[in-house]
Amino acid sequence: MVEKLRQWEAPGVAEPSPAGSGLSVLDVGDTPERYLGPMADSGATTVVFVDAVDFGGRPGQAVLLEQQDLPRRSCVTHRSGLGLVMHYLREQAGQHCVLVGVQPASLAPGAGLMPAVATTVDGIAAAIREALGPAVGE
Numbered sequence: 397m398v399e400k401l402r403q404w405e406a407p408g409v410a411e412p413s414p415a416g417s418g419l420s421v422l423d424v425g426d427t428p429e430r431y432l433g434p435m436a437d438s439g440a441t442t443v444v445f446v447d448a449v450d451f452g453g454r455p456g457q458a459v460l461l462e463q464q465d466l467p468r469r470s471c472v473t474h475r476s477g478l479g480l481v482m483h484y485l486r487e488q489a490g491q492h493c494v495l496v497g498v499q500p501a502s503l504a505p506g507a508g509l510m511p512a513v514a515t516t517v518d519g520i521a522a523a524i525r526e527a528l529g530p531a532v533g534e
Contacts, residue, residue, distance in 0.1 A: 398423045428481045436489035443485055445478060446520060448513075449497025456512030458520065461495040496520055 398421055420438055424431045428445065435443055451459055463482040482493035498517060501510040509517070 428478060432481065432484060435485055436491070440491055443482075443491050443493045444524065445482075445493065445495045446517075447478070447495065447497060448500040448503065449495070450503055451497060451499060453499035454512075455499055455501035455510055456516040457499045458516050459497045459499075461497055463493060466495070 420440065422431060422434060422438075424435075424445075428435075449459065449461070453459065463479050463486065466477070466479040466482075478495060482495070485491040485493050498513055498520070500513055501507070
């Protein structure tokens, strides 16, 4: 998804964009806590995390979660709780954070992206672009 979203990012932007400049994409891998500074300093009002989430759905099914919706135990693939990262960004930078979770076919190490999941990821990237409208990529 990162590659798809970067197509619409401001030209030449490798780090978070200045406030008001449209879409900024940051691949935080499985350690979002390492990117708290760049995320908090980005000027973004909304931070959207997209990740595999085992919520018991069918592969490729998506769910939108707010910080308070996250279970106390981790439901995502990150080492530290994404809820803590979301809480920090809200409290320290005033950012609204959401998680778009996609049910994977498998969470086993090395498991590839199954077609149903890939289709959902493509749809999420297109929806983000659509939501941003002419500010991005047009």
